[in-house]
Amino acid sequence: MATGGTPEAIARLVEQFNRLPGIGPKSAQRLAYHILRVGDEEAEALANAVLEVKRRIRLCSVCCYITEQDPCGYCTDDRRDQSLVCVVEQALDISAIERSGGYNGVYHVLHGVLNPMDGVGPEDLRFRELLARVQGGSVSEVIMATNPSLEGEATAMYAAKLLGPLGVRVTRLARGLPSGADLEYADDVTLLRALEGRQAV
Amino acid sequence: MAREARTFRAEGIVLRRRNVGEADSIFVVFGPELGKFEGVARGIRKSRSRMRGHLEPLTFSRFLLARGRTLDVFTQAETIRSFPRIGGDLERWAAASYYAQLVDRFTGEDAPHPELFELLFVALEALNDGSDPGSVSRYVEIHMLALAGFELQVDACAACSARLSPEETLLAPGAGGLVCRQCRPGAGVGRLVSVPAIKVLRYAARASLPQFTGLHIPGEVAEELQQALAGVIRYHLDRELPTARLARELSPGSNDPATPGADTL
Ligand SMILES: [Zn+2]
Ligand SMILES: [Zn+2]
Numbered sequence: 001m002a003t004g005g006t007p008e009a010i011a012r013l014v015e016q017f018n019r020l021p022g023i024g025p026k027s028a029q030r031l032a033y034h035i036l037r038v039g040d041e042e043a044e045a046l047a048n049a050v051l052e053v054k055r056r057i058r059l060c061s062v063c064c065y066i067t068e069q070d071p072c073g074y075c076t077d078d079r080r081d082q083s084l085v086c087v088v089e090q091a092l093d094i095s096a097i098e099r100s101g102g103y104n105g106v107y108h109v110l111h112g113v114l115n116p117m118d119g120v121g122p123e124d125l126r127f128r129e130l131l132a133r134v135q136g137g138s139v140s141e142v143i144m145a146t147n148p149s150l151e152g153e154a155t156a157m158y159a160a161k162l163l164g165p166l167g168v169r170v171t172r173l174a175r176g177l178p179s180g181a182d183l184e185y186a187d188d189v190t191l192l193r194a195l196e197g198r199q200a201v
Numbered sequence: 202m203a204r205e206a207r208t209f210r211a212e213g214i215v216l217r218r219r220n221v222g223e224a225d226s227i228f229v230v231f232g233p234e235l236g237k238f239e240g241v242a243r244g245i246r247k248s249r250s251r252m253r254g255h256l257e258p259l260t261f262s263r264f265l266l267a268r269g270r271t272l273d274v275f276t277q278a279e280t281i282r283s284f285p286r287i288g289g290d291l292e293r294w295a296a297a298s299y300y301a302q303l304v305d306r307f308t309g310e311d312a313p314h315p316e317l318f319e320l321l322f323v324a325l326e327a328l329n330d331g332s333d334p335g336s337v338s339r340y341v342e343i344h345m346l347a348l349a350g351f352e353l354q355v356d357a358c359a360a361c362s363a364r365l366s367p368e369e370t371l372l373a374p375g376a377g378g379l380v381c382r383q384c385r386p387g388a389g390v391g392r393l394v395s396v397p398a399i400k401v402l403r404y405a406a407r408a409s410l411p412q413f414t415g416l417h418i419p420g421e422v423a424e425e426l427q428q429a430l431a432g433v434i435r436y437h438l439d440r441e442l443p444t445a446r447l448a449r450e451l452s453p454g455s456n457d458p459a460t461p462g463a464d465t466l
Contacts, residue, residue, distance in 0.1 A: 116444040117217035117302050121446070154294050161451075182246040
């Protein structure tokens with residue numbers, strides 16, 4: 001029973017903000033009280049933007065990248081080499097690779113990395129879609145661009161074990177990337193070198 | 202009120218990592234003196250972090266932590282022992298992950314458990330030295346159960362202490378081990394195990410890990426033991442651990458993992 005405590009509507013909003021990644025209880029409270037102070041219009045715009053994203057954005061049925069149109073722009077771009085598939089952990093990693101300017105194939109987003117100790121097994125990642133893509137026969141090489149962490153390496157080995165029997169070439173980014181660091185933070189030159197020097201898993 | 206020290210030293214094996222925020226990770230560590238503890242490492246996912254590589258799952262490291270309000274913060278990390286062969290082999294990695302998760306599930310926070318630490322450490326060493334992952338796993342399961350207070354009684358009937366005849370015998374986790382024919386009706390769920398499997402269980406209970414991995418276990422006995430012990434662990438933890446399933450799927454005897462999560466389709 002809340003007597004004289006925080007009004008329930010605010011408590012609810014605080015709780016929602018607190019669930020967001022990187023938002024602690026303090027920041028959640030600050031954000032909620034900020035919303036309370038802004039005009040109705042601004043609050044509505046925020047609410048609509050949130051709903052819009054959920055309504056319009058979906059996962060590409062081919063590569064699992066986030067998109068408004070299915071299949072996504074990468075999967076329908078015929079200037080790209082559609083037989084070369086670069087597998088990344090998260091959608092954000094694609095921007096890092098695109099920024100390096102040295103890659104002209106397409107992508108596949110796993111939406112995570114094997115971390116069974118924290119409850120993420122192969123069935124929680126987009127391996128099924130990747131398998132279907134390779135079984136389709138149009139893929140000649142799969143480049144595993146998962147992060148150079150223990151989990152990233154294991155994910156790459158798992159992909160090699162999964163796809164190897166299908167006769168597709170599975171490669172791994174070269175060791176230019178410092179171990180343990182995320183792709184997202186790699187500089188363009190390092191990333192480019194890692195792409196060029198990829199090796200079979 | 203006495204002021205607590207603001208920093209403290211600790212060492213242990215990293216059991217798991219969870220990424221939080223932009224570039225932070227929370228690590229759960231199991232140490233010989235502190236037992237299980239956790240802390241956050243700020244900015245560890247950026248390439249410039251000096252701690253990365255030393256704070257990786259399945260690595261034994263020495264740390265300096267600062268007391269935080271909600272979470273302690275890793276400020277320094279230095280590897281004492283890493284197990285490179287585990288990271289380079291999917292089957293060994295899955296087995297090691299399984300042991301880490303077993304430790305995680307069978308322990309509470311801040312309860313020192315040096316024998317359990319020793320078991321995890323020698324198991325990782327054995328995997329890294331090239332021992333058969335299946336044998337190491339069975340040894341870990343049997344001794345993990347014992348250290349967690351669920352020791353399997355395999356020398357006599359777990360219910361009435363009678364001598365066991367050399368025959369196929371029920372292994373009933375609820376009763377605490379093997380049960381004789383007379384006690385079978387009241388022993389609850391279990392699985393019949395063969396005489397060779399019982400011999401292996403008895404040997405595992407008293408052997409060291411290197412002795413045990415030196416023993417050749419025929420394929421069908423290994424398979425039987427894997428299923429029987431998985432049943433006991435499932436009984437105590439109420440579920441099959443995701444790492445147990447992965448380790449099982451990736452062991453050479455099983456089918457290729459060509460259908461990821463097939464049973465959830
Ligand atoms: Zn696509
Ligand atoms: Zn009995």
